[in-house]
Amino acid sequence: MDRQMISIPEPTLRRLPMYHHYLKNLRTKGLETVSCTYMGIELNLHPPQIRKDLAFTGVRGAPKIGYKIEALLRSIEEFLGWNHVDEAFIVGVGNLGKCLIKYEGFKQYGLKCVAAFDIDPKVIGKKIGDIQVLPLDKLIELSTRMKIKIGIITTPRTSAQSVADLMIRGEIKGIWNFASINIKVPNNIILQNEDIAPGFAVLSKKLQLIIQSGELGQEVQK
Amino acid sequence: MDRQMISIPEPTLRRLPMYHHYLKNLRTKGLETVSCTYMGIELNLHPPQIRKDLAFTGVRGAPKIGYKIEALLRSIEEFLGWNHVDEAFIVGVGNLGKCLIKYEGFKQYGLKCVAAFDIDPKVIGKKIGDIQVLPLDKLIELSTRMKIKIGIITTPRTSAQSVADLMIRGEIKGIWNFASINIKVPNNIILQNEDIAPGFAVLSKKLQLIIQSGELGQEVQK
DNA sequence: TAGATTGTTAATCGATTAACAATC
DNA sequence: TAGATTGTTAATCGATTAACAATC
Numbered sequence: 010m011d012r013q014m015i016s017i018p019e020p021t022l023r024r025l026p027m028y029h030h031y032l033k034n035l036r037t038k039g040l041e042t043v044s045c046t047y048m049g050i051e052l053n054l055h056p057p058q059i060r061k062d063l064a065f066t067g068v069r070g071a072p073k074i075g076y077k078i079e080a081l082l083r084s085i086e087e088f089l090g091w092n093h094v095d096e097a098f099i100v101g102v103g104n105l106g107k108c109l110i111k112y113e114g115f116k117q118y119g120l121k122c123v124a125a126f127d128i129d130p131k132v133i134g135k136k137i138g139d140i141q142v143l144p145l146d147k148l149i150e151l152s153t154r155m156k157i158k159i160g161i162i163t164t165p166r167t168s169a170q171s172v173a174d175l176m177i178r179g180e181i182k183g184i185w186n187f188a189s190i191n192i193k194v195p196n197n198i199i200l201q202n203e204d205i206a207p208g209f210a211v212l213s214k215k216l217q218l219i220i221q222s223g224e225l226g227q228e229v230q231k
Numbered sequence: 232m233d234r235q236m237i238s239i240p241e242p243t244l245r246r247l248p249m250y251h252h253y254l255k256n257l258r259t260k261g262l263e264t265v266s267c268t269y270m271g272i273e274l275n276l277h278p279p280q281i282r283k284d285l286a287f288t289g290v291r292g293a294p295k296i297g298y299k300i301e302a303l304l305r306s307i308e309e310f311l312g313w314n315h316v317d318e319a320f321i322v323g324v325g326n327l328g329k330c331l332i333k334y335e336g337f338k339q340y341g342l343k344c345v346a347a348f349d350i351d352p353k354v355i356g357k358k359i360g361d362i363q364v365l366p367l368d369k370l371i372e373l374s375t376r377m378k379i380k381i382g383i384i385t386t387p388r389t390s391a392q393s394v395a396d397l398m399i400r401g402e403i404k405g406i407w408n409f410a411s412i413n414i415k416v417p418n419n420i421i422l423q424n425e426d427i428a429p430g431f432a433v434l435s436k437k438l439q440l441i442i443q444s445g446e447l448g449q450e451v452q453k
Numbered sequence: 454t455a456g457a458t459t460g461t462t463a464a465t466c467g468a469t470t471a472a473c474a475a476t477c
Numbered sequence: 478t479a480g481a482t483t484g485t486t487a488a489t490c491g492a493t494t495a496a497c498a499a500t501c
Contacts, residue, residue, distance in 0.1 A: 018468065019433060020469090021468090022429070022432050022433045022436055023429035023430075023433060024429070025432050026426075026428035026429055026431075026432050027413075027428075027429075030411070030412075030428070031413075044482065044483090045482080045483080046481085046482075051413075053413075055470060055471095056482090056483095057469080057470065057472095057483095057484090057485095058468090058469065058470075060482095060483070060485095061468095061469090061484090061485095064483095064484075064485095069483085070482080070483055070484085071476085071477065071482085072475070072476045072477055072481080072482050072483040072484085073476070073480080073481055073482050073483080074477070074482075074483090075481095075482070075483085076483095088436070089432050089436055089439075090435045090436065090438070090439040095435075095438075104329065104330040104333050104334070105330055105334075107326065107330075108326040108329075108330040111326050112326070114411070114428075118428065118431055118432075118435070119435075120431065158438060158442070159434070159438070182438055182441060182442065183434050183438040183441075185430070185431070189252070189336070191253075191273075191275075197441065199434060199437045199438050201431070201433055201434040201437075202430075203427055203430050205425055206248035206336075206340065207245035207246070207248055207249075208245075208407070208424075208425050209248075209340055209342065209407070210244050210245060210247050210248050210311050211241060211244045211245060212405050212421060212423040213311045213312045213317075213340070213341075214244055214310070214311055214312065215405070215421045215423075216312070216317075216380060216381070216404055216405040216421050217311075217312040219404060219405075219419065219421060220404060240491075240492065242492070242493090243492090266457080266458065266459090267458080267459080268457085268458075277493075277494060277495090278458090278459095279460090279461095279493080279494065279495075279496095280492090280493065280494075282458095282460070283460090283461095283492095283493090286461095291459085291460085292458080292459055292460085293458085293459075293500085293501065294457080294458050294459040294499070294500045294501050295456080295457055295458050295500070295501045296458075296459090296501070297457095297458070297459085298459095
């Protein structure tokens, strides 16, 4: 009962994939153990932070030795649920939709797109990668029947809310929204928004500041 | 001199595009002013936070009235440098690269991809959207000559570091890295990493917790 | 005017970092 | 053993939220 009461800091959750990826690399190099000191240098993080993050997954290291890489990987995967495959539906087969369907990386997260949906008759019936594009009005019935838990939205902004509503009626529990628009979902539905605008805002502003300071520097020089 | 010393909280920077997008919506509806109370309800944020965020851009509101939408939009755009066009090079014309090249949304951020690069002879010379795919070994010379500031990496992981190195030799100042791998750049280069794994980790874990608690609930019921 | 809203200062909260005993 | 590393508690830091005077 208590376990799900412990709240995991979101920054920690967001760092776990980085550790996971890095550890997989170490494993291919044939290494068996790793210390936080070592990881910290490579990943540019402070050792105590890494230690705390890893502790959340339930793994324990050994003083003087460090952590077993194999155990760490299993611990992270189990903690995130990446040790079993989750099937997902994706709606919207435009550029981004196609790109995600073909993305090979999902495998390592245990995510598998099993069907795509669209309203455009020109794409319905086609195959993208391994999967079939179905008409959107089949979504509710199919997702209920197949007990699909995850829905991915890659439609234009204007359709995102109505697609989310369909997914919820189809008993989908988590929505990964790439439509860069705020959609509203009930409390018991997990919503994860993915958008490149925030990242670009950070890049734009930092760039502006560094270029400004460069120009200022030049002025000072002459 | 002082201006660039003030550090802007990154969470604030990341929220600005959301305000920007929302305000554009209000403008198309013909509204002229807006209060933080009102925005807060729509965007699910506390009014004082919105006020602080907006204050960073230098705009001032009027007590009892709120903010002028037009002035807010201009203030955010100017603050982020989105009021002028920045030209960018993109390297790697796979699924993701093509997808970003065709992405219409960059226009509103003042970002324009002016050339694409690849090493694959099969794609070199082709046109994606409006732009030409050039051989990678032309990058340094061209980006120096055209004074390109932004480089976008959409290559496989294995090439990301070497592409970044080329960009830096081509005097690019900011790198937007979609290759989901840690690349190393000198201090004076801005690096912004874009990766969907952190977001999916959050979704996976939350989903796991909610599904677990659902199963537990059922057990308790019977 | 009264009430709503801004702008700003203070209090709270949560995450990161520092410190250090325990340990192999 | 000595030194490196973990695990944990305390201190710090930064962002969010609360409180409230100023104001149109």
